[in-house]
Amino acid sequence: MIQYNNVFNNPNMKCIAQGGQYFIYEHQEDMSVRPYEAETAYFMKEMNVKKRQVLVQLNGTATKIQAGAMQWTAGNVQMQTGVSGVGNFLGKMVKGAVTGESAAKPIYSGTGYLMLEPTFNHLLIEDIGSWGPGVVLDDGLFLCCDANIQESITKRSGVTSAMFGGEGIFNLCLSGQGYAVLELPVQRDELFEFILQDDELKIDGNMAVAWSSSLNFTVEKAAKSLMGSAVSGEGFVNVYRGTGKVLMAPTLPGAGLSNFHGPEQTSATK
Numbered sequence: 001m002i003q004y005n006n007v008f009n010n011p012n013m014k015c016i017a018q019g020g021q022y023f024i025y026e027h028q029e030d031m032s033v034r035p036y037e038a039e040t041a042y043f044m045k046e047m048n049v050k051k052r053q054v055l056v057q058l059n060g061t062a063t064k065i066q067a068g069a070m071q072w073t074a075g076n077v078q079m080q081t082g083v084s085g086v087g088n089f090l091g092k093m094v095k096g097a098v099t100g101e102s103a104a105k106p107i108y109s110g111t112g113y114l115m116l117e118p119t120f121n122h123l124l125i126e127d128i129g130s131w132g133p134g135v136v137l138d139d140g141l142f143l144c145c146d147a148n149i150q151e152s153i154t155k156r157s158g159v160t161s162a163m164f165g166g167e168g169i170f171n172l173c174l175s176g177q178g179y180a181v182l183e184l185p186v187q188r189d190e191l192f193e194f195i196l197q198d199d200e201l202k203i204d205g206n207m208a209v210a211w212s213s214s215l216n217f218t219v220e221k222a223a224k225s226l227m228g229s230a231v232s233g234e235g236f237v238n239v240y241r242g243t244g245k246v247l248m249a250p251t252l253p254g255a256g257l258s259n260f261h262g263p264e265q266t267s268a269t270k
Helices: 035-046 086-099 159-164 226-232
Strands: 013-019 022-027 052-065 070-080 107-116 122-127 135-137 142-146 150-155 170-175 179-184 192-203 208-212 216-221 236-248
Touching: 013 122, 022 122, 022 179, 052 070, 052 122, 142 170, 179 208
Parallel strands: none
Antiparallel strands: 013 022, 022 052, 052 107, 052 142, 070 107, 122 179, 135 170, 135 208, 142 179, 150 170, 192 236, 208 236, 216 236
16 A cells, blocks of 8 residues: 655645546646746746646556656556567557657556656647547657557658648557547647538648548648749648548747748838
């Protein structure tokens, strides 16, 4: 038996979301700041730049995580490598290389707790079953999921997607019944959600973080002609067609550093 002190009853750690066996804890502030870091820590807190962690409560269940993401386990918890042989490992290496994920995802099972390493990224618990046949993820967003969730690789249709889409040729697709946790550059309530019914959505750039595997994703010219695309300043856009759902980040980190779409600097604004 383990007694937990200042863990679940820590006033500085707040549970902000829960789904399935996953709980997201947010550190309200950094309590161990050095004097020369105080100013930075203050403004980080004010701007909601906080450390967040995923706690997995295993109850005879199992979860697979990104390699190196484990911080601690407590209770009767076992770890398996998730690799069944040399051929399986090589296949996972190829899969990881093209999707930005770890080559092998360790599987933790049993009864107890698993805490993942803290991150400044925003964390999203997603019900994979609600996506129907599956959900395709932008590269590097996967953190963990129920062990029974199936992983596959989806390939973009057309070479132009790899050249102009900003999404890469391959993406990780999750399917089945269960939950997954994603690491996002923005928080959940900032995401735009588009539900398509035999329709299409066009996005300028790789702002989509997840989309239904049922959607046909292509990269096309913003206008019918190359000249029209050049004049419009949009070039190529990502197009999602069919029936399904798309989650889109309206902004990405660093977007505010550019004034490309801002007002021109004139003598009146200098």
